[in-house]
Amino acid sequence: MIPFVKICKLAAAITLALTVSTGAAEAPKRIDVKQFSKKVDDVVVPLPNEVFGALNKLGGVNWKEYVRSSKGSNFTERPRIALLLGTVIADGFIAVQAEDAPTVKDVGQRVLGLAKGIGVGNSITPHAKAITEAADKRNWNNVRQELDRTQNSVQQAMNEVHDEKLSQLVSLGGWLRGTEVLTAVVNKRFSEGGAELLHQPDLLGYFEDRLRAMPEFNLKLLQDIQAALGEVRPLIDVGENRITADSVKRINEITARIDDAILTKSP
Numbered sequence: 001m002i003p004f005v006k007i008c009k010l011a012a013a014i015t016l017a018l019t020v021s022t023g024a025a026e027a028p029k030r031i032d033v034k035q036f037s038k039k040v041d042d043v044v045v046p047l048p049n050e051v052f053g054a055l056n057k058l059g060g061v062n063w064k065e066y067v068r069s070s071k072g073s074n075f076t077e078r079p080r081i082a083l084l085l086g087t088v089i090a091d092g093f094i095a096v097q098a099e100d101a102p103t104v105k106d107v108g109q110r111v112l113g114l115a116k117g118i119g120v121g122n123s124i125t126p127h128a129k130a131i132t133e134a135a136d137k138r139n140w141n142n143v144r145q146e147l148d149r150t151q152n153s154v155q156q157a158m159n160e161v162h163d164e165k166l167s168q169l170v171s172l173g174g175w176l177r178g179t180e181v182l183t184a185v186v187n188k189r190f191s192e193g194g195a196e197l198l199h200q201p202d203l204l205g206y207f208e209d210r211l212r213a214m215p216e217f218n219l220k221l222l223q224d225i226q227a228a229l230g231e232v233r234p235l236i237d238v239g240e241n242r243i244t245a246d247s248v249k250r251i252n253e254i255t256a257r258i259d260d261a262i263l264t265k266s267p
Contacts, residue, residue: 048093048178051197055185056097058194063098066181067091071110072263078118079217082166083262085114085154086173092131092147094181096140104135104143111150118166120157124150165217168210172225173262175207180259183252190245198251201237204229221261228258 055061068091072084092107108131115124127150134142151174158167179198186194211226231254235247 048090048174051178051182052093052097054197055182055194058191059189061097061185063094064100066094066184067098067100067103069103070263075117077217077219078166079169079214079219080221080262081114081117082169083173083221085111085118086170086175087177087259087262088114089147089151089170090174090177090181092150093144093178096143096147099138099140101135101138105132108132108135115154118158118163119161120154123153123157127153165210165214168207172207172210175203176225176255176262177259180252180255183248183255186248187245187252190248192242195243195245195248198236198243198248199238201233204233204236208233224261225258228254 052061052063072087075081075084088107088110092104092111095103095107108128111131112121112124112128115121127146130146131143131150134140134146151170154170155167158164158170182194182197186198208226208229211222211229214222232251235251236243238247
């Protein structure tokens with residue numbers, strides 16, 4: 001999830017999660033998310049699909065509970081479209097976890113429409129088609145790969161036309177939606193291993209810095225997101241302490257509120 005990052009796989013997360021869930025070894029004091037992915041611009045961005053996979057290993061998750069049908073409002077402001085695009089891509093990963101083919105296909109079309117809204121539709125068209133074809137065949141691995149490629153193509157296309165700030169907002173929207181779902185899953189069946197997947201203070205700081213560097217957008221939503229990240233920081237930046245069940249619940253409330261604001265057209 002930066003200038004839209006090329007994210008490496010988090011296979012180690014699944015191995016670690018298996019260890020935690022089976023009790024084969026004592027759980028580490030801190031799950032180091034940095035060992036799971038690349039550093040880009042000195043920031044670690046975990047891949048949603050791998051984080052969700054790790055949660056599965058910590059305990060079976062009924063992903064169908066987290067698939068949503070709400071499409072969001074029709075926006076004209078490019079920053080809002082970029083945020084919504086990030087959340088929709090994250091929704092695609094959730095739908096894949098649920099093996100929900102109709103929703104996956106709908107996500108592919110929504111991603112294409114939103115990408116056109118910020119001027120990068122041509123880069124996404126082949127991915128949208130491939131997502132639909134793979135979903136029809138229930139080839140979930142291929143769908144995941146195409147969602148990854150979609151993210152990278154969006155970022156690359158925006159960076160090429162010097163829209164790096166919009167690219168960062170796509171990343172932010174995806175991270176907020178992914179964090180909302182992660183915390184909802186962990187809150188339902190709390191585990192210290194699941195909660196430690198939230199320990200991403202460097203990434204949070206990255207987004208805070210980037211939002212401060214976007215005064216030209218002058219959107220209340222961005223101001224609200226910046227304030228929300230300030231609320232989240234003390235809950236996940238806990239040093240050597242563990243992230244508590246109460247903190248997970250609070251992070252979920254904050255990110256759910258912001259995610260709803262991203263989907264809802266302001267009056």
